[in-house]
Amino acid sequence: MTDVCMIFEVHQPFRLNRNFPRDLLVNLNPRDLFKLYFDMELNLEIFNRIARECYLPANEILLELIEEFKDSSRQFKVSFSLSGIFLEQCELWDPKVLESFKSLVNTGCVELLGQTYHHSLASLFSEVEFVEQIKMHRRKMKETFNYEPKVFENTECIYNNQVAKTAEKLGFRAVVTEGTERILGWRKPNYVYRAKNSSIYLLLRNYQLSDDIGFRFASQEWREWPLTADKYACWLASTPGEVIVIFIDYETFGEHYRRESGIFDFLRHLPKEILKWRNLSFSTPSEVIAQNKPVDVLDVPESETISWADLERDVSAWLGNMLQKSLFNLLREMEPLLRHIGDERLIRIWRYLQASDLFYYMSTKGGGSGDVHSTFNPYFSPMEAFMVFSRILSDFQARINLELEKPELRHKRALRRLPPEKAFIFYYDFSRPSGLAAYSLQEFYSILKIVDERSIRFHMVRGDFERWILQVVGCEDLARNISKLRGIRDVKLLRRRLLETVEKKIKELEEKSGDYEKSN
Numbered sequence: 001m002t003d004v005c006m007i008f009e010v011h012q013p014f015r016l017n018r019n020f021p022r023d024l025l026v027n028l029n030p031r032d033l034f035k036l037y038f039d040m041e042l043n044l045e046i047f048n049r050i051a052r053e054c055y056l057p058a059n060e061i062l063l064e065l066i067e068e069f070k071d072s073s074r075q076f077k078v079s080f081s082l083s084g085i086f087l088e089q090c091e092l093w094d095p096k097v098l099e100s101f102k103s104l105v106n107t108g109c110v111e112l113l114g115q116t117y118h119h120s121l122a123s124l125f126s127e128v129e130f131v132e133q134i135k136m137h138r139r140k141m142k143e144t145f146n147y148e149p150k151v152f153e154n155t156e157c158i159y160n161n162q163v164a165k166t167a168e169k170l171g172f173r174a175v176v177t178e179g180t181e182r183i184l185g186w187r188k189p190n191y192v193y194r195a196k197n198s199s200i201y202l203l204l205r206n207y208q209l210s211d212d213i214g215f216r217f218a219s220q221e222w223r224e225w226p227l228t229a230d231k232y233a234c235w236l237a238s239t240p241g242e243v244i245v246i247f248i249d250y251e252t253f254g255e256h257y258r259r260e261s262g263i264f265d266f267l268r269h270l271p272k273e274i275l276k277w278r279n280l281s282f283s284t285p286s287e288v289i290a291q292n293k294p295v296d297v298l299d300v301p302e303s304e305t306i307s308w309a310d311l312e313r314d315v316s317a318w319l320g321n322m323l324q325k326s327l328f329n330l331l332r333e334m335e336p337l338l339r340h341i342g343d344e345r346l347i348r349i350w351r352y353l354q355a356s357d358l359f360y361y362m363s364t365k366g367g368g369s370g371d372v373h374s375t376f377n378p379y380f381s382p383m384e385a386f387m388v389f390s391r392i393l394s395d396f397q398a399r400i401n402l403e404l405e406k407p408e409l410r411h412k413r414a415l416r417r418l419p420p421e422k423a424f425i426f427y428y429d430f431s432r433p434s435g436l437a438a439y440s441l442q443e444f445y446s447i448l449k450i451v452d453e454r455s456i457r458f459h460m461v462r463g464d465f466e467r468w469i470l471q472v473v474g475c476e477d478l479a480r481n482i483s484k485l486r487g488i489r490d491v492k493l494l495r496r497r498l499l500e501t502v503e504k505k506i507k508e509l510e511e512k513s514g515d516y517e518k519s520n
Contacts, residue, residue: 003282007080007248008079008080008248009250010055011083014043014352017038030346033396037352049255051093051097053258057254066110072275076275079110080112081115082115085118110284111284116134123154129335134152138170150171156308156318161198165195173286174285184204190204191294192294202294203245209244236280243292310365331353341403353393362386364382425437426438426455436451441469441473460494461486481501
């Protein structure tokens with residue numbers, strides 16, 4: 001018996017305001033920034049259209065199908081991966097959509113998957129943020145559906161060994177990702193696998209069969225057109241393996257392909273045609289991993305990270321050009337500053353800005369992948385998407401900097417932990433790194449105690465210490481005091497004076513931060 005595991009991705013981002021003003025608007029409450037940064041009229045219009053054309057009619061069909069086969073020995077079952085942002089939009093604009101999903105879950109024939117709340121790229125830049133968003137999504141599932149997901153699907157099926165370790169640490173039993181040849185080699189996607197150095201199971205999307213529905217259904221240039229339910233069921237029945245994961249965007253039904261294409265008729269007739277075959281049955285991901293043992297281990301290092309997007313099936317859909325990378329790096333650099341500020345309203349906006357869609361719109365790929373990007377882009381071009389996103393991120397960055405100048409934060413700022421690209425790397429000379437790196441002023445002090453004297457001499461002569469402390473840490477007086485030590489030739493004495501100077505400044509910053517908190 002082969003399990004057919006049908007999973008639907010349901011997500012809508014908050015699209016950015018293309019009419020965002022170019023000049024910085026001061027004296028705005030963080031609550032007002034949301035309305036300034038995001039085009040809520042456009043988002044409402046798109047949501048209402050998709051609710052009318054896709055969510056409500058598709059959910060009605062699924063409910064009817066579940067009811068039709070509820071007394072059968074082979075029931076009809078499906079799974080959903082619902083983003084937290086999508087659920088917010090349901091609550092804001094059409095509770096009937098949310099109620100229809102609740103009705104599906106209440107049948108007992110629907111499994112809900114875990115994911116990042118904001119459908120974000122957090123797994124590519126911050127383990128802390130990645131975990132927080134997964135926990136946020138888990139709480140949302142519990143609050144909305146009284147449901148605790150056991151299977152995880154990272155944003156856009158982005159996956160590597162570290163994603164598996166994080167999911168395992170958070171108690172998930174399996175991860176759903178892409179069944180690309182790049183990680184499978186000679187193996188097939190239609191089996192259960194296990195992640196390297198982990199006990200967590202892997203379920204792999206059969207992209208050929210999934211894309212037959214998701215991307216080729218209405219293509220008259222496709223040699224298999226028209227795709228009918230009986231033809232597709234025959235393909236599934238003749239596919240060897242233990243499980244076939246069909247994972248597509250739910251918006252395929254009624255939005256990507258209009259009702260006139262026959263997509264709803266295809267959905268309505270598919271279960272009956274599949275269950276005509278005695279070697280096929282429907283299962284949820286949790287049922288699949290309960291019934292099947294892993295046949296092999298898959299190793300996906302971070303350098304080989306995969307996804308379900310584009311022909312490359314890597315992260316180039318979001319980070320494939322300099323436009324995307326520049327704004328991704330800017331967004332990533334905001335994390336330690338925002339955590340330092342601690343304003344949950346600003347962190348909330350930063351998380352909406354992490355949505356993978358906002359980077360997807362900036363892709364400049366050509367060919368088939370480029371056509372797909374263009375189809376789902378609300379802007380006229382990738383450059384327009386970049387300009388809008390860039391203006392908003394620049395404004396947001398300016399507001400973060402204004403927050404950091406407040407008296408209660410100025411002293412803490414110099415003590416913050418820095419992102420990896422801002423760390424101070426200790427070298428012995430031009431081509432010999434020591435392997436030591438300081439991510440904060442406190443770590444800089446600790447490393448000064450143990451680093452080889454050659455490294456201290458090398459960096460003092462070049463002025464590297466004071467330059468880093470001035471330009472990155474943002475502590476002008478400490479940089480100035482360190483520069484005064486440059487004339488000391490005895491390296492042992494130089495180390496001692498450096499330690500005294502840095503330690504004195506750290507204590508001063510800690511005392512001022514503490515004094516301000518006590519007075520407030």
